[in-house]
Amino acid sequence: MELLGIIWVSLRVSLAATTLAALASVPLGFWIAVREFPGKRVVVVILNTLFSLPTVVVGLLVYGLLSHSGPLGSLKLLYTPAGMTLGQWILATPVITALTYAATKGVDERVRPTALTLGADGWQAGLMVLREARYGLLAAVVAGFGRVISEVGAAIMIGGNIRGYTRTITTAIALETSKGEFQIGLILGVILLAVALSVNLFVHAFLRARP
Amino acid sequence: MERRPKIFSLKNFYLHSVGWGLISLLTASAWAKEPGRLKLATTTSTENSGLLAYLLPDFEKRFDLKVDVIAVGTGKALKLAENGDADLVLVHAPELEAAFVRAGFGVNRRAVMKNEFVIVGPPADPARVKGSSDAAKAMSQVKQSGAVFVSRGDYSGTHQKEKALWALVQGQPEKNYLEAGQGMEAALFMANEKQAYTLTDRGTYLAVMDKLNLLILFEHDPMLDNPYSVIAVNPGRHPHVNYLDAMLFIAWLTSPETQARIETFQKHGQALFRPAAVPQPAPK
Amino acid sequence: MNPNPAFRLRQIRQEIPGRTLLEVPELEFPTGEVSALVGPNGAGKTTLFRILALLDPPFAGALEFRGEPAAFSGPRWLELRRRITLVHQTPFLFRGTVFQNVAFGLRVRGEPQAIWPPRVAEALELVDLGGFQDRFVIALSGGEAQRVAIARALAVQPEVLLLDEPFANVDAGRISRLEALISEINHRLGATVIFSTHNLGQAFRLTSRVVTLVAGKVAEFGHENIFSGAVEGEGAEPWITVRGGWRIRIGPGVSGRVTCSVPPEAIALRPAGGPGASECNCFEGEITRMECHNGRVRLRVDGPVSFRVVLPDQEFQRQGIRLGDRVVVSFTPAAVKILEAKP
Numbered sequence: 001m002e003l004l005g006i007i008w009v010s011l012r013v014s015l016a017a018t019t020l021a022a023l024a025s026v027p028l029g030f031w032i033a034v035r036e037f038p039g040k041r042v043v044v045v046i047l048n049t050l051f052s053l054p055t056v057v058v059g060l061l062v063y064g065l066l067s068h069s070g071p072l073g074s075l076k077l078l079y080t081p082a083g084m085t086l087g088q089w090i091l092a093t094p095v096i097t098a099l100t101y102a103a104t105k106g107v108d109e110r111v112r113p114t115a116l117t118l119g120a121d122g123w124q125a126g127l128m129v130l131r132e133a134r135y136g137l138l139a140a141v142v143a144g145f146g147r148v149i150s151e152v153g154a155a156i157m158i159g160g161n162i163r164g165y166t167r168t169i170t171t172a173i174a175l176e177t178s179k180g181e182f183q184i185g186l187i188l189g190v191i192l193l194a195v196a197l198s199v200n201l202f203v204h205a206f207l208r209a210r211p
Numbered sequence: 212m213e214r215r216p217k218i219f220s221l222k223n224f225y226l227h228s229v230g231w232g233l234i235s236l237l238t239a240s241a242w243a244k245e246p247g248r249l250k251l252a253t254t255t256s257t258e259n260s261g262l263l264a265y266l267l268p269d270f271e272k273r274f275d276l277k278v279d280v281i282a283v284g285t286g287k288a289l290k291l292a293e294n295g296d297a298d299l300v301l302v303h304a305p306e307l308e309a310a311f312v313r314a315g316f317g318v319n320r321r322a323v324m325k326n327e328f329v330i331v332g333p334p335a336d337p338a339r340v341k342g343s344s345d346a347a348k349a350m351s352q353v354k355q356s357g358a359v360f361v362s363r364g365d366y367s368g369t370h371q372k373e374k375a376l377w378a379l380v381q382g383q384p385e386k387n388y389l390e391a392g393q394g395m396e397a398a399l400f401m402a403n404e405k406q407a408y409t410l411t412d413r414g415t416y417l418a419v420m421d422k423l424n425l426l427i428l429f430e431h432d433p434m435l436d437n438p439y440s441v442i443a444v445n446p447g448r449h450p451h452v453n454y455l456d457a458m459l460f461i462a463w464l465t466s467p468e469t470q471a472r473i474e475t476f477q478k479h480g481q482a483l484f485r486p487a488a489v490p491q492p493a494p495k
Numbered sequence: 496m497n498p499n500p501a502f503r504l505r506q507i508r509q510e511i512p513g514r515t516l517l518e519v520p521e522l523e524f525p526t527g528e529v530s531a532l533v534g535p536n537g538a539g540k541t542t543l544f545r546i547l548a549l550l551d552p553p554f555a556g557a558l559e560f561r562g563e564p565a566a567f568s569g570p571r572w573l574e575l576r577r578r579i580t581l582v583h584q585t586p587f588l589f590r591g592t593v594f595q596n597v598a599f600g601l602r603v604r605g606e607p608q609a610i611w612p613p614r615v616a617e618a619l620e621l622v623d624l625g626g627f628q629d630r631f632v633i634a635l636s637g638g639e640a641q642r643v644a645i646a647r648a649l650a651v652q653p654e655v656l657l658l659d660e661p662f663a664n665v666d667a668g669r670i671s672r673l674e675a676l677i678s679e680i681n682h683r684l685g686a687t688v689i690f691s692t693h694n695l696g697q698a699f700r701l702t703s704r705v706v707t708l709v710a711g712k713v714a715e716f717g718h719e720n721i722f723s724g725a726v727e728g729e730g731a732e733p734w735i736t737v738r739g740g741w742r743i744r745i746g747p748g749v750s751g752r753v754t755c756s757v758p759p760e761a762i763a764l765r766p767a768g769g770p771g772a773s774e775c776n777c778f779e780g781e782i783t784r785m786e787c788h789n790g791r792v793r794l795r796v797d798g799p800v801s802f803r804v805v806l807p808d809q810e811f812q813r814q815g816i817r818l819g820d821r822v823v824v825s826f827t828p829a830a831v832k833i834l835e836a837k838p
Contacts, residue, residue: 067294067295067296068294068295068296068449068451069294069295069296073295074451076451078296079250079279079281079296108587110583110585110586110587111587111589113545113548113550113581113583114583114586114587114589115599115603116550116576117548117550117576117579117580117581117648118580118599118600118603118647118648118651119573119576119577119580119600119603119604119651120599120603121573121603124603128589131589131590132589132590160279160281161281161282162279162280162281163258163264163280165277165279166279175259178255178259178393178394178396178397179259179396179418179419180396180399180400180419180422
């Protein structure tokens with residue numbers, strides 16, 4: 001039962017973080033791809049660099065933000081799943097934004113004019129571009145999910161690895177490993193992979209249903 | 212024939228995403244606002260030994276409070292409390308605790324229990340630690356012999372005690388001294404791999420000794436006492452802390468009933484902690 | 496009367512940094528007719544189409560659509576774009592089914608879903624792809640994809656249909672069918688059609704309104720009244736024979752097969768039934784269309800051989816010509832311009 005609770009916390013936090021990140025990052029990555037503005041290349045380079053943002057650094061930053069002595073201390077989000085969601089959101093955002101940018105760039109450049117000349121307004125034409133990029137977009141979101149469900153640094157620093165509350169699969173692995181329970185750690189690792197596999201199968205089925 | 216062509220599956224997907232996002236956000240914030248939580252910052256030894264898992268359900272059921280255990284080293288636990296990110300601490304580093312209270316971060320420090328540090332090492336005992344007259348002598352043996360010593364190196368209570376012992380013998384060894392920078396278990400595994408000596412609390416050693424080829428080579432010295440105290444975070448400094456429930460927890464933890472249960476908690480047939488909160492009645 | 500041309504371009508210039516793609520001082524495309532844009536690859540045909548489709552604003556100059564300035568942004572832009580549809584040279588079909596593609600224009604216009612199936616079916620029938628609704632576009636051949644793209648444009652019943660190189664990817668056997676389709680779209684749907692091709696002869700087959708683009712500029716012969724045929728009758732006054740066995744006399748000095756044009760301004764008009772010299776180029780017909788703009792009147796005279804004629808306003812007033820009058824058009828052999836001569 002405790003194991004189910006751990007899987008549930010992992011899934012809830014990572015799915016919420018990925019979803020929230022996707023809501024912000026998909027439009028953002030799309031916007032960066034279709035608009036020309038000064039410093040665009042710099043932005044893209046920064047985004048790609050943030051792929052390598054260490055999870056513990058994010059954990060540290062968010063701890064500093066959410067700590068009672070920090071600027072957002074009054075929200076009392078430290079050592080809560082919501083706080084972990086915030087940390088993972090920060091981790092997923094650059095991944096999804098950069099991959100959305102790449103996916104949008106990869107869409108045939110005739111899509112937008114074709115939609116426009118058939119009478120689409122700007123918003124509808126943009127949606128068509130997104131629609132043509134949807135495989136890439138889903139890959140972006142799945143990559144973001146993969147980044148957050150497998151990370152331990154932010155989860156343990158912001159969540160505190162509280163049993164039955166903020167303990168996730170990865171923090172449980174870290175704990176069991178530190179206790180020398182390597183076998184349990186490995187089993188948890190396999191469970192994490194199984195969870196990730198289920199999410200990917202679900203996404204794949206979603207795509208297959210709409211060719 | 213009625214057709215229902217779907218052109219914008221993405222639009223639906225997007226709407227679903229928005230819906231899910233809102234639901235997740237709401238539930239996440241609901242989690243955050245759940246009342247009746249008490250944040251206890253403590254050391255890995257109390258959590259990983261299973262003691263808290265053994266004791267806490269009684270408290271949680273009796274007072275309808277959830278205790279969130281944040282298990283870190285003593286140094287970090289005190290730091291969290293200093294920042295107001297915990298309601299109380301259960302730690303084992305008397306000098307740091309005293310400084311913590313002196314600086315006004317904590318109030319109502321109470322002794323809870325004791326256990327004991329032991330020096331473990333390879334069965335062959337190349338440094339001849341076994342049979343030393345006291346703990347300082349044992350450490351000195353390690354230093355003199357040049358045997359490898361693994362230190363926690365993480366400002367934990369164990370690390371504090373180790374440093375105090377080294378201070379008695381003119382400082383730590385200059386070579387063959389490895390700072391693990393990790394928890395007790397990790398340090399023990401490292402010592403095992405290197406067949407080195409290390410200082411550990413008895414509870415953690417008992418919990419993992421099946422996996423180790425290390426023996427207790429020195430024990431039972433008052434110098435190696437490991438007292439645990441509970442301290443509430445000073446509500447004068449951090450008004451937002453759950454002070455009343457923290458005091459309730461302290462009362463419960465130091466009550467005769469809980470103290471008796473601490474004594475009954477065993478691993479491998481050995482009690483890990485000796486209650487220390489209730490003064491033994493003086494012999495008549 | 497169609498007083499306003501579908502498009503009027505003035506001093507239009509399009510450039511990318513360092514290069515001028517298109518430079519058109521003045522150009523008009525009449526409403527309700529088929530026009531052809533002829534030129535080699537890279538002549539600026541696609542650039543012009545993208546401006547006419549309101550996809551790219553010109554770098555400089557003014558574009559009018561039906562007498563009103565064109566818009567390249569804002570709500571008016573959308574409104575105008577919904578009356579003009581461009582079919583790209585290598586059309587892009589959206590992922591999904593043929594139905595989804597052809598219904599796209601209806602969908603974005605918010606047309607009720609009930610009318611989608613009949614309109615899609617109708618458009619597909621026109622391009623001989625009846626029953627293709629549920630095919631996935633990835634399974635279509637290149638030619639089928641091209642026709643789906645045309646059907647997709649037809650489904651929204653645009654006022655103006657722009658076809659960029661519609662014959663480029665069509666196999667030889669289908670070219671005549673597609674040519675017929677273009678005429679049909681013009682006649683049946685009343686749409687103004689502008690198509691581009693690099694084949695001058697093909698352009699003349701479909702319309703006499705041909706604009707030739709070379710290196711981004713409208714070439715000197717922006718011609719109407721185009722005829723082609725083999726030169727006969729060597730000597731001072733050779734002629735070519737056109738449809739119906741009629742002869743058009745041309746200037747001396749050419750032989751072989753020629754394509755020629757009679758400039759509408761060079762044609763004189765007089766009422767039918769009067770005396771006339773038989774040796775000149777004289778053709779009787781009926782006035783079927785009149786447009787006036789810029790102080791000139793543009794007439795269409797339909798007879799065994801049809802002509803477009805442009806008269807100065809005063810001359811028009813003087814003769815008191817009315818729609819439906821029977822007239823005789825005449826022009827001198829010297830006025831006939833040789834566009835192309837092949838041995």
